[in-house]
Amino acid sequence: MKVNKITCIQLGGEFPDFCARLVMPDYGMPLIGTVLSGAGYDVQVFMEHVKAPEWSRIADSDVVCFSTLSAGADKTRRLATEIRSKLRIPIIIGGTHASYFPDSCLEYADYVVFGEGDETVLELLKTLADGGDVAQVAGIAFRVDSQVRRTKPRPGPHSFETVPDFSLIAGYQRLSLLDRIIQRKMPLLTVQSSRGCQFKCTFCIVNTMFPTGYRKRDVESVICDLRDKRQYGRELLFVDNDFAAFRPYTKKLLRRMIEENLDFDIIVLTRVEVARDDEILSLMRQAGITQIYQGYESVQPETLVGYDKKQTVEKIVATIDKLHSFGFRISGSFVVGADTDTLQTIQHTIDFVLDQELTIGYFFPVWGHYPEQIRGYEAIIPWYRSIFRGWKYCDGNFVTHFPLHMRPSDLQRALIGAPRQVFSASEILKACRRGKYVDAKEKLTHRYMWWLIEKAMREYIPFLEELEEGLYDHDSNLRLDSLIKRVREDGWWTFKEGNRSIETLGLSALELPTAITNNITCLPPKLGAAQVG
Numbered sequence: 001m002k003v004n005k006i007t008c009i010q011l012g013g014e015f016p017d018f019c020a021r022l023v024m025p026d027y028g029m030p031l032i033g034t035v036l037s038g039a040g041y042d043v044q045v046f047m048e049h050v051k052a053p054e055w056s057r058i059a060d061s062d063v064v065c066f067s068t069l070s071a072g073a074d075k076t077r078r079l080a081t082e083i084r085s086k087l088r089i090p091i092i093i094g095g096t097h098a099s100y101f102p103d104s105c106l107e108y109a110d111y112v113v114f115g116e117g118d119e120t121v122l123e124l125l126k127t128l129a130d131g132g133d134v135a136q137v138a139g140i141a142f143r144v145d146s147q148v149r150r151t152k153p154r155p156g157p158h159s160f161e162t163v164p165d166f167s168l169i170a171g172y173q174r175l176s177l178l179d180r181i182i183q184r185k186m187p188l189l190t191v192q193s194s195r196g197c198q199f200k201c202t203f204c205i206v207n208t209m210f211p212t213g214y215r216k217r218d219v220e221s222v223i224c225d226l227r228d229k230r231q232y233g234r235e236l237l238f239v240d241n242d243f244a245a246f247r248p249y250t251k252k253l254l255r256r257m258i259e260e261n262l263d264f265d266i267i268v269l270t271r272v273e274v275a276r277d278d279e280i281l282s283l284m285r286q287a288g289i290t291q292i293y294q295g296y297e298s299v300q301p302e303t304l305v306g307y308d309k310k311q312t313v314e315k316i317v318a319t320i321d322k323l324h325s326f327g328f329r330i331s332g333s334f335v336v337g338a339d340t341d342t343l344q345t346i347q348h349t350i351d352f353v354l355d356q357e358l359t360i361g362y363f364f365p366v367w368g369h370y371p372e373q374i375r376g377y378e379a380i381i382p383w384y385r386s387i388f389r390g391w392k393y394c395d396g397n398f399v400t401h402f403p404l405h406m407r408p409s410d411l412q413r414a415l416i417g418a419p420r421q422v423f424s425a426s427e428i429l430k431a432c433r434r435g436k437y438v439d440a441k442e443k444l445t446h447r448y449m450w451w452l453i454e455k456a457m458r459e460y461i462p463f464l465e466e467l468e469e470g471l472y473d474h475d476s477n478l479r480l481d482s483l484i485k486r487v488r489e490d491g492w493w494t495f496k497e498g499n500r501s502i503e504t505l506g507l508s509a510l511e512l513p514t515a516i517t518n519n520i521t522c523l524p525p526k527l528g529a530a531q532v533g
């Protein structure tokens with residue numbers, strides 16, 4: 001077949017999230033578009049929040065590539081289904097959602113590319129163009145009749161030096177001050193200096209997505225990327241999971257950034273270990289890093305242990321003190337609703353955010369549907385405690401599991417209430433009194449965004465209340481046996497992918513596990529000895 005014109009599409013989630021007022025090209029899709037363009041294909045990238053995909057371009061394409069997070073999967077399905085019904089062109093899908101839930105994506109796409117797709121996508125397209133055997137392409141899945149076939153896994157690339165070309169993104173341009181005011185949008189650029197993570201927290205999917213482990217990008221390639229991105233603005237986010245994981249490398253990069261003097265205002269994600277090293281903190285400040293996003297995850301010691309986060313509350317507090325002393329603003333992120341959490345834990349977490357004077361506090365519920373299959377049937381929440389109402393509810397704002405010690409609807413209310421406290425008028429005033437005007441501005445912006453976000457969360461509560469009816473005792477403890485009984489009888493709300501993975505082992509979805517006590521291992525006893533093929 002002829003492959004020349006390729007359209008890359010990334011659709012957003014259906015409900016507003018914290019990026020709702022940002023113009024921020026995600027890193028993955030433009031990167032893949034650039035890899036394809038570099039190989040000589042005629043590529044256009046549509047990021048929905050910048051410009052919706054144009055049918056005329058799609059209709060004229062030889063291949064369509066999608067990338068999506070779970071929250072955008074329903075929309076992606078609708079568009080891909082329309083493309084399939086009207087055009088006879090291959091559809092390839094990659095990215096986080098496709099890598100976790102390939103079977104469901106293959107209901108509307110022809111090929112799933114797992115994990116880091118930089119090399120796979122080129123080989124797949126060449127094979128299609130040459131009429132070769134796609135079964136020989138490592139790192140993909142496709143359907144043969146009704147069976148899903150996975151080819152052998154492909155390790156992530158050792159070096160990843162491509163500089164994403166944002167000019168491939170339809171409609172993307174530098175936002176002027178006037179644009180910002182009229183559109184009420186802020187730009188945020190993205191750059192990457194490393195991939196993967198050295199840790200393996202039990203609630204996190206990063207290691208399944210980047211199983212090749214932690215790798216660094218060549219310093220000069222990052223500098224090249226930064227120089228290129230400066231034409232679009234000065235607000236920038238490093239998308240690395242842990243920006244300072246290997247400090248000698250990060251120091252080298254920071255020194256080069258200081259030399260280049262590009263005048264960026266930068267946000268990075270790092271773990272608490274960064275605070276051990278004053279030199280790196282000082283270099284970070286000099287290089288333009290003003291805000292640090294840290295996954296604190298919990299202030300409940302048992303929960304931190306359950307998450308295998310390898311950090312303590314004391315370490316978190318010491319880190320906050322140190323980062324504040326260097327003048328960084330801090331966004332603290334928390335994952336709540338673990339089996340060792342109660343509603344009180346969440347209030348303690350809010351108090352902690354306020355006492356520690358964090359600029360931002362993000363509160364996410366434990367995810368109810370990380371695919372057990374890929375993690376060797378270990379996930380933080382067993383599938384029979386999952387709640388699934390559709391992919392659009394999988395954006396990290398909706399409760400998607402039955403917590404052990406609080407009702408799902410109460411957890412949802414707590415998740416709505418927490419930002420209201422953190423971004424309240426009195427907290428904004430307090431920040432002003434401390435002379436922290438940028439903190440105050442950030443809180444105010446988040447307060448406005450939360451007003452947009454929480455509407456859908458409120459509307460979700462009656463659905464949770466209906467599901468949990470009769471499943472909790474007076475002290476809000478889950479009656480696990482009642483839940484399992486109900487799942488056996490019907491269980492329409494459970495996560496189908498979870499059921500499928502059980503079927504993959506040749507067991508009936510009704511062969512349900514018995515209740516377990518350990519909060520982080522969901523290996524149902526009957527599956528314990530099974531080998532994942």
Ligand code: B12
Nearest residue numbers: 019026027028065067069070094095113116117239395396
């Ligand atoms: C940086 C980051 C952010 C940043 C920036 C997000 C952005 N829009 O760029 C911030 C902090 C703002 C953020 C916000 C959110 N995030 Co976020 N974020 C990340 C993080 C840490 C890195 C993403 C990244 O850029 N990686 C680097 C690039 C290179 O990787 P990549 O995009 O996966 O692309 C590679 C492959 O996937 C593949 N690929 C991708 N697309 C395609 C397409 C094709 C055709 C092919 C062949 C291959 C391919 O090839 C690429 C190169 O190897 C990930 C965790 C992680 N490490 O994946 C979470 C993650 C993506 N975020 C997540 C979530 C839920 C969110 C929020 C919805 C949270 C919330 N409730 O507010 C918001 C909203 C996001 C939005 N609207 O875009 C989840 C998604 C879970 C899911 N199943 O969908 C993740 C996985 C974290 C998690 N919970 O585990 N996020």
Ligand code: SF4
Nearest residue numbers: 197199200201204241
């Ligand atoms: S939560 Fe952070 S530190 Fe833990 S595995 Fe995920 S990316 Fe790594």
